[in-house]
Amino acid sequence: MRIFETVGRGTTRAIDEVGFAATLLGQSAFWLTFGARRRQPVRSGAIFAQMVQMGTGALPIATLLSATIGIMLAIQSIHTLRLFGAESFAYVGIGLSITREFSPLIMGILLAGRSGSAIAARLSTMTINQEVDALRVIGVSPVRFLVAPALVGLLFVLPALTMWANLVGLAAAGLFVSGSLDLSFAAFVSDTIRILTANDIIHGLGKSVLFALLIVLVGVVNGASVKGGAEGVGAATTSAVVQGIAAIIITDMLFAFMVTL
Secondary structure, eight states: OHHHHHHHHHHHHHHHHHHHHHHHHHHHHHHHHHTTTTTOOOOHHHHHHHHIIIIITTHHHHHHHHHHHHHHHHHHHHHHHHTTTOGGGHHHHHHHHIIIIIHHHHHHHHHIIIIIHHHHHHHHHHHHTTHHHHHHHTTOOHIIIIIHHHHHHHHHHHHHHHHHHHHHHHHHHHHHHHHHTTOOHHHHHHHHHHHOOHHHHHHHHHHHHHHHHHHHHHHHHHHHTOOSSHHHHHHHHHHHHHHHHHHHHHHHHHHHHHHHO
């Protein structure tokens, strides 16, 4: 009976969190659309501050990871295709893998650990200190003030970082391929552009938009559901990172399955 009780409570909690996340998304869309009419617009300054914090601050590590992934894919592609004497076609797998899969996935995981944890820690601390309740008392919607700017900011930042990861990853892979094979960097670029289509780029950007929604909503749900003191903040932050990364990977698999079916 305890097993069934544990499963039931966990299922109920998961459904409640999904409903809470959907409510947050709907309220954010409401304030973004009708906030100005109610004289409570979502401030553009707050959005740009979130974009700088989540995007510009993550640019160095995003560049390093993108270049590393590009070189790693080049090494594995050349090693695998060399078994069939087709290493000159390594650019096909590299270009498609980076744009459709690795760039949005790696950037999503990076921001889930970096920005998702920050959102959860900030909101959980404000919840424990009753700052969220204070916002409600003075007539300020916490969703408009805290959630909507982070949501809009990440919706711009994550696709932008994904495009930057595409460029850096392909450039790093091209340099490695041109150094390992009798192939110029310009030829690698030309061949990669020839096999890539707009759908490949859109595929990766579509994933990045979904990942941005998941990162913010998971972080806010965990931050708003905090219990206890400092230990609760740590638990909420850890849970936001773990759940965010798990949601990104599962969504990536489902997205790829439905689009390529």
